Amino acid sequence: MSALSQKSITEINTEEKRLSKDINLIYDFTEKPNRTNLKAQSDRAVVAKLRADLILPNNKILTVDIDFDSTSGYHDNTMLVMDDFGVEMLVTAFAVKYGQPFADKISNAWAEKKHQNDPRKPTYLLVQKPTIDDGIPQVFVACGDKDHDTGNNIKPQSIV
Incomplete structure (x- = not known):
């Protein structure tokens, strides 16, 4: 199939929606099978x-795929926090619900x-709901590390 034909199909199956001045969503309505456990x-x-x-x-771009699939088939991910205001909101919620030390x-x-030798501070935090009643959510710091070696298979540790 030519690039021109492919573009036409893509344009037919997509819809763009502007939520605010700096949030655009592009929906791709192409049907795909669910090959996840979710x-x-x-x-x-x-x-x-x-x-x-x-x-x-x-000023370079790093593309990151954030995959929430798990072998349990259960979706425990709750929040993705990407800026100072989001962190302020999360910190306030933790202080009220779990205490100031957290x-x-x-x-x-x-x-x-x-x-100390990482190139930058974290880019985002991922929050997972507690695994037990009255537990503390797990909070993971992401994308500031220098080492992005996917072969190490070391599970990240929650900061709380």
């Missing part, structure tokens, strides 16, 4: 994967590089 709720979709283009301090861990993790 299941939608009866009245709500769940996020299986996000693709993010990160602008690095050197809130301080989040503030400190956002404000500092994970390791």
Whole structure:
């Protein structure tokens, strides 16, 4: 199929929606099979994967696929926090619900590089709901590390 024909099909199956001056969504309505372990709720979709283009301090782009699939088939991911205001909201919620020491861990993790030789501070935080009743959510610091070696298979640790 020619590039021109492919473009026509893509244009037919997409819709762009502007939510605000700096949030545009582009929906691709091409039908695809669900090859994940994730299941939608009866009245709500769940996020299986996000693709993010990160602008690095050197003005280069780093593309990151954030895959929420798990072998459990259950979707535990709750929040993706990407800026100071989001962190402020998360810290306030943690201070009220879980206590100031937990809130301080989040503030400190956002404000500092994970390791001294890392190229930058975290780009985003991922929050997962507690695995037990009355538990503390897990909070993961992401994308500030120098080492992006996918072969190490070391599970990241929650900061709280």
